[in-house]
Amino acid sequence: MNVIVLLGLPLAAAALSCLPWRRFAPAVTIASCLAVLADSVDIARRVVGSGPAVVAPNWIVVDGLSALVLLLIAFVGVTAAFFSWGYMSAEAHAPKRLRLYYVNYNLFIFSMLAIPVLVEPTLVWIVVELTTLCSALLVCFEDTREALEAAWKYVVLSLMGAAVALLGFLILFAAMQAAGGEIYTWAGLTASASKMPLILLQTAFLLILVGLGTKVGLVPMHTWLPDAHSQAPSPVCALLSGVETTAVLYVILRLFPVLKAAPGAHAEAWATVFGLASLGVAAFLLLQVRDYKRMFAFSTVEHMGIILLAVGLGTSEAHYGALYQALTHALAKSFCFFAAGAVLLATGTREIASIRGLIRISPIAGAGLLFGGLAIAGAPPFAVFLSEFSIFKAGLAGGHYLATGSLVLFIAVGFIGVLFHVNRMVFGEIHAGNRPQLRLPASCLAVLGITALLVTGLGLYLPEPLHQLLRLGAAALER
Amino acid sequence: MDAPHAILPFLDPLNTLAGGLFLLAAFGIAMTRQAKGCLNLFIAQSLLLAVSALLLGLKYASWHLYGVALVNVIAKPVLIPWILRRTVPGEVYTRREIEQVLNIPISLLIALSLAILAFFLGGLLQEGTALELHGSNVPIGIAGVFIGAYTLTVRREALPLLIGLLAMENGAFFAGIVLARKMPLLVELAICTDGLIVVFITGVLIRAVHRRIGTTGVGTLSELKEHLPGRPREEARQ
Numbered sequence: 001m002n003v004i005v006l007l008g009l010p011l012a013a014a015a016l017s018c019l020p021w022r023r024f025a026p027a028v029t030i031a032s033c034l035a036v037l038a039d040s041v042d043i044a045r046r047v048v049g050s051g052p053a054v055v056a057p058n059w060i061v062v063d064g065l066s067a068l069v070l071l072l073i074a075f076v077g078v079t080a081a082f083f084s085w086g087y088m089s090a091e092a093h094a095p096k097r098l099r100l101y102y103v104n105y106n107l108f109i110f111s112m113l114a115i116p117v118l119v120e121p122t123l124v125w126i127v128v129e130l131t132t133l134c135s136a137l138l139v140c141f142e143d144t145r146e147a148l149e150a151a152w153k154y155v156v157l158s159l160m161g162a163a164v165a166l167l168g169f170l171i172l173f174a175a176m177q178a179a180g181g182e183i184y185t186w187a188g189l190t191a192s193a194s195k196m197p198l199i200l201l202q203t204a205f206l207l208i209l210v211g212l213g214t215k216v217g218l219v220p221m222h223t224w225l226p227d228a229h230s231q232a233p234s235p236v237c238a239l240l241s242g243v244e245t246t247a248v249l250y251v252i253l254r255l256f257p258v259l260k261a262a263p264g265a266h267a268e269a270w271a272t273v274f275g276l277a278s279l280g281v282a283a284f285l286l287l288q289v290r291d292y293k294r295m296f297a298f299s300t301v302e303h304m305g306i307i308l309l310a311v312g313l314g315t316s317e318a319h320y321g322a323l324y325q326a327l328t329h330a331l332a333k334s335f336c337f338f339a340a341g342a343v344l345l346a347t348g349t350r351e352i353a354s355i356r357g358l359i360r361i362s363p364i365a366g367a368g369l370l371f372g373g374l375a376i377a378g379a380p381p382f383a384v385f386l387s388e389f390s391i392f393k394a395g396l397a398g399g400h401y402l403a404t405g406s407l408v409l410f411i412a413v414g415f416i417g418v419l420f421h422v423n424r425m426v427f428g429e430i431h432a433g434n435r436p437q438l439r440l441p442a443s444c445l446a447v448l449g450i451t452a453l454l455v456t457g458l459g460l461y462l463p464e465p466l467h468q469l470l471r472l473g474a475a476a477l478e479r
Numbered sequence: 480m481d482a483p484h485a486i487l488p489f490l491d492p493l494n495t496l497a498g499g500l501f502l503l504a505a506f507g508i509a510m511t512r513q514a515k516g517c518l519n520l521f522i523a524q525s526l527l528l529a530v531s532a533l534l535l536g537l538k539y540a541s542w543h544l545y546g547v548a549l550v551n552v553i554a555k556p557v558l559i560p561w562i563l564r565r566t567v568p569g570e571v572y573t574r575r576e577i578e579q580v581l582n583i584p585i586s587l588l589i590a591l592s593l594a595i596l597a598f599f600l601g602g603l604l605q606e607g608t609a610l611e612l613h614g615s616n617v618p619i620g621i622a623g624v625f626i627g628a629y630t631l632t633v634r635r636e637a638l639p640l641l642i643g644l645l646a647m648e649n650g651a652f653f654a655g656i657v658l659a660r661k662m663p664l665l666v667e668l669a670i671c672t673d674g675l676i677v678v679f680i681t682g683v684l685i686r687a688v689h690r691r692i693g694t695t696g697v698g699t700l701s702e703l704k705e706h707l708p709g710r711p712r713e714e715a716r717q
Contacts, residue, residue, distance in 0.1 A: 122662065126666075126670060129677070133677065133680045136680050136684060137680065140684065140687060143687070143691060144691075145691060145692055145702060146702050146703055148687055148691055149697075149700040151684060152684055155680065155681060156631060159677060160647065163624060163627065163651055166648065166651040166670075167624050167651040167654060170655040170658045170662075171604070173659035173662060174608070174659060175608075177659075197608045199603055199604060199606075199607030203600070203604060227703040231703070
């Protein structure tokens with residue numbers, strides 16, 4: 001029942017956001033997101049306590065992995081909604097456009113929440129496509145030439161990937177039928193995988209990996225990602241980069257138990273190749289960015305690579321590390337984009353070269369950017385460091401020295417890239433052209449504070465229930 | 480319901496004919512210069528998809544495939560042009576692409592090699608399975624997806640790009656009516672509704688681009704790059 005409420009809330013909020021009262025849309029959005037968060041915490045608690053929640057067998061089932069992804073989406077949904085409240089009113093938009101923003105925001109949240117709870121692969125494909133469609137108008141919300149270009153590339157490339165993935169899902173269905181399977185769900189696929197014709201299974205997996213990988217931002221299909229994730233309003237960037245990519249990656253991860261059940265399918269090899277390619281290319285691209293929002297977008301490509309590589313390592317510790325990384329990435333990356341939004345409000349530019357001495361122009365934005373840079377690059381004692389370290393340990397324990405060595409090297413390159421740019425912006429002499437500081441809205445400050453606390457807190461201590469949820473999720477990646 | 484035995488021998492050749500015409504329409508969508516012509520070819524392609532679903536429905540006596548045919552006949556030739564008329568500016572229909580990225584003979588060669596690749600891949604899939612995937616639907620469907628993707632890489636005008644996306648989906652379906660003919664009709668309906676939302680959102684985007692930039696040649700947009708050649712970028716907030 002909880003799950004139905006979870007999906008119904010954002011839809012109701014989207015409908016209510018159309019009402020023409022001032023300040024009503026943000027209030028209703030925040031209320032609905034808070035309720036969704038409370039609900040998903042409750043669902044996660046139950047899943048940890050008493051196993052998967054079956055709402056409609058063969059259609060809606062929530063297990064450990066789904067509950068983890070739900071929790072991440074719900075959490076960033078709340079913080080981004082609070083941040084939107086202050087951020088969007090600081091930018092003087094027409095009331096009608098602002099309502100449109102919140103309607104789309106709620107629909108986007110709905111489409112993301114639907115990904116982990118559905119278990120019928122073609123329905124999952126549909127909601128993945130819906131995430132693109134619901135967020136397209138959010139990406140071009142600023143209505144500049146660049147934002148429209150970014151939204152156009154985002155829509156065309158994501159939908160092109162989706163069409164390729166659709167072919168993959170249809171071939172997967174044929175593979176299941178050839179193996180005599182009847183129920184087209186993730187579990188049904190795993191059950192019949194050992195009898196599937198290998199060529200069908202492999203073709204389907206590759207088509208889905210490439211198709212949905214386009215939306216995750218895997219290299220070489222990542223070209224649209226820095227554009228869309230930098231041109232959207234900052235709270236939307238936090239959602240796109242922090243959780244949307246993870247939610248789509250989750251769909252690819254669901255195929256791993258299926259492929260592991262079929263001998264000789266080599267899913268891990270593909271994950272390692274795509275993971276290392278994304279990680280490596282993004283790490284070097286981080287060195288030469290000129291726009292700090294693009295920098296954080298490339299860092300998302302890097303982190304998606306890390307997660308996929310960890311899954312490719314294949315051991316259960318590595319799977320645990322992969323999900324841990326997804327958790328810390330969602331928190332740290334959403335913080336980074338909130339900080340980037342604060343910098344944009346304080347300086348009015350996205351260019352790294354025209355910001356110097358930020359710590360004196362706006363101490364809060366400067367400190368936030370420095371904190372975000374350190375946290376996302378993986379400096380201790382922040383949460384990302386711990387999750388990256390757990391993947392490193394798992395890699396060594398599994399004997400994957402080459403992959404683990406490249407992982408460390410690329411993370412180090414990415415670290416240097418991020419910190420080099422952040423350092424240049426935060427310190428140094430103030431440029432003459434920088435505009436005088438603007439007071440940051442209270443809700444933005446609150447969100448920055450809360451997320452920062454969590455990013456630091458999880459770096460020092462991982463609560464037991466969260467640990468168990470990660471364990472359950474990692475178990476779902478095994479066959 | 481069994482098909483009358485008198486038509487049975489004609490079903491396979493007729494289906495192959497529909498498949499051939501479907502592939503031809505895919506080529507046409509990639510090559511036609513006139514935006515309006517592209518739309519008409521897409522409608523023809525969707526009708527051929529419906530015909531193929533109907534013929535296979537007769538062959539396997541499957542109500543589900545009749546449903547697919549019906550959904551296609553209603554959604555694509557009727558609803559999609561209707562949504563397009565309401566969202567995109569009328570100018571896009573009259574646009575012609577004089578300068579394509581590649582000239583037509585080279586384009587044709589590339590599209591042909593993609594089709595050959597698709598037949599090779601389709602053959603592999605058919606060999607690897609004991610299921611009855613025979614007939615030409617699977618390779619032609621895969622070719623439809625490939626040529627649609629190729630269309631997206633060479634086109635610059637908004638409407639042909641959108642049609643390329645929809646043609647890719649048509650291709651996936653053309654293979655899908657054989658690959659997954661027992662899939663619940665609900666899923667099929669949901670995918671079609673989703674296709675309508677694609678057209679609506681893309682239409683709204685095309686309209687926004689036209690209003691803001693004054694062109695529908697969206698493929699020529701190239702402000703966002705890593706290295707800007709010494710040109711100051713427009714600020715986010717003026």
